[in-house]
Amino acid sequence: MEKRECEFENLEYQRGFGNHFRSEALQGALPNGQNSPLHCPYGLYAEQLSGTAFTTPRKQNFRSWLYRIKPSVGHEPFQLYSSPSLNFAGVIDKDRFLTTPTQLRWKPLECPEHPRDFVHGLFTMCGAGSPFLRHGYMIHIYVANKSMEDCALANADGDFLIVPQQGRLWIKTEFGKLQVCPGEIVVLQLGMRFAIELPDATSRGYILEVFSGHFQLPDLGLIGANGLAEVGEFETPVAWFENKHCEAGFTIFHKFGGQMFSAKQEHSPFNVVAWHGNYAPYKYDLRKFCPVNTVLFDHADPSINTVLTVPSEKPGVAVVDFVVFPPRWSVAEHTFRPPYFHRNCMSEFMGLISGSYEAKAGGFLPGGASLHCCMTPHGVDATTYENTISATSQEPVKVSTNALAFMFESSLTPQVAISAYNSQQRDAEYHQCWSGLNSHFALES
Template sequence: MPYYRSVGEVPRKRHTQFRQPDGTLYAEELMGQEGFSSDSSLLYHRHLPTGILTAEEYTPPATTRVPNLPLKPRHLRTHKLDGTGGDAVLGRRPLLANDDVRIGYAVATEPSPLYRNAIGDECLYVEAGTMRLESTFGVLEAGAGDYVIVPTSVIFRIVPTGAEPLRLLTVEASGHIGPPRRYLSVRGQFLEHSPYCERDVRGPQGPLLVDDTDVEVYVRHRARGTGDGTAWTRYVYAHHPFDVVGWDGHLYPWAFSIHDFEPITGRVHQPPPVHQTFEGPNFVICSFVPRKVDYHPQAVPVPYNHHNVDSDEMMFYTGGNYEARRGSGIEQGSISLHPAGFTHGPQPGAVERSLGAEFFDELAVMVDTFRPLELCEAAAECEDPGYAWTWARPAGR
């Protein structure tokens, strides 16, 4: 979706001779979605992007998924996973997953290896810390509150840049992630009723040129016959893939700050679709931000009890005070999972407390999926086992 950009050196006409200072041709690489029928970018490499020296199977730490049985709401305390990883790629801890999306958490203190996700796009939400996403498209800086969208098959690495650890919520899709189609014109421009627009979107600065040889790149890709239908291969490239002198197009990593999301409010409580920020294959991502709340004189500002019969709802609490969950044990970095088959709603006392409120100071990222989310090992490591009973047994009883 991102608008057209041109970075570095590109020839005036596409697919024409473009020569390096020594007279040799730059190597074109067209990255495009949906078989030449959707967004693409054209990159110009100093060396052949196809030049690999070795390829070997790589076995990452094993991850298993188990159904949410017995079916119940869950509360995961992600900060209990501190110290379990070193970088933001190989150190990710998958928490919840289905065949459409995998949601994880990373606490990174060191640069990741070069990585290519050939399964789908990634959405990285920065809970805390700062980072530099280095890719074949250049450098993209990000900090707390930023969403970073990395398109399928981009080679990148994540470099923490601050004194504190980098904390990331990771959302890995089985396809593409982009703004909701209802906010885009037929030509892809953000419409006037969209809660964010092109001015809020940041692309890579570049080009980023690295001279190196015999460079390892980890690739996660599709493979039949494996547990989750994916496998990993570790390539050694003859030359560093960060050798792009210029590129142009609509396909590249981009960032958007949750703090630039303009909330849509009303006289009475607005449903979650007004918070939608991105859509992916069989899931959506929403942003709950500080906002003026309902202004009907008899309004009830917190959500009503609701049962999304087709969806599992995952909420990541990343700032402020989420009014509807007060008293449940939810804290900074918490994740709640409210599955289809369970009616969920505000904690006891939340409705009464909210009456007359004019403003909510809350920050949260929600992922609604249209297939059930299963639990990974790390979820068991950080689960609060008492959460499911907090509606019947309020805090203090």
């Protein structure tokens, strides 16, 4: 275990977002020049992984060249994979999803009694759109207590943005290795094969799966050149390879069309000796996010805390935003406290990584979640409201000194998985947190 700890905890990374990287695990493994010499060094196979259409404009075109010991095509035919422990739903249908505008909240999912790896630990919460139409998203929660062994998963439906809440993730990918801790996020993009090990025995977290292209950094506009998530704080793995064969075969899980397929192959899927390109997995430490706050009056919209976004065809409208609420200063002077109650055209799925969220007095726990759909009223609970309006000081205060919360916010209205709605973790009394809101109306102000 000590050797494995060293291999994952002292990893080197390449920094940047959307850069064209070059990485080789053996010196000279990358071809020098335009496919010169005629054959790949070390007898490797050349393979291109394209994350966008060939004719996508250059600045939005994502692809990488992989130089591997054996090509990924060397596997048996895919077969539909079914297992009683599979709890994810990949396609919206009337048999597995329902529509409700009611405010929803869930307690954290408990660790399973039986061994479950990442693939079998997926639990679908809600979603909108379709992987067949390449539009929309799904939200899952995962709880796993077993490492993925002699297998890998690739998602042909979209990108996975994973937010671990409890327990580290050791992730092997075709591009190299990543260690992702609670407080960090990782994006494993369309088609990339990966396997997740669990050094802390159990891991729980959230997943945003996006069918509508890839995540990108939001434009800063009038904010200027600095603030929010900085390009140089994103980290991409360096090349690492595994020259390994397994008599029983490696299992390749392939998520396709909302279903899980599997195929066997003799060689490790992580046999890429060198690669170059701008299409690779990456991670980001949310504690490095630089919030931009109001300094005089009114509250800024939560979109000011956007880390990554997937824009839609409508200017200024996102298919989905990933928004973070880190510790920060509340420095507005002439401002209603607490923030206003709200109805809006976006749907908001919130999760809590650590601590307690400042707008919720109780019931919203680390590992839990809430969902407020389009035009459904929401806001601070009664206890938080009463405690806040009793304060007389306008002095700046530190918000959420020990908390880290986030939100998946979408312009698409989600449908809720019936299994999530009927789950014992759903808080059927959530609506009562607002029942104590008293009338403070007075004819004289």
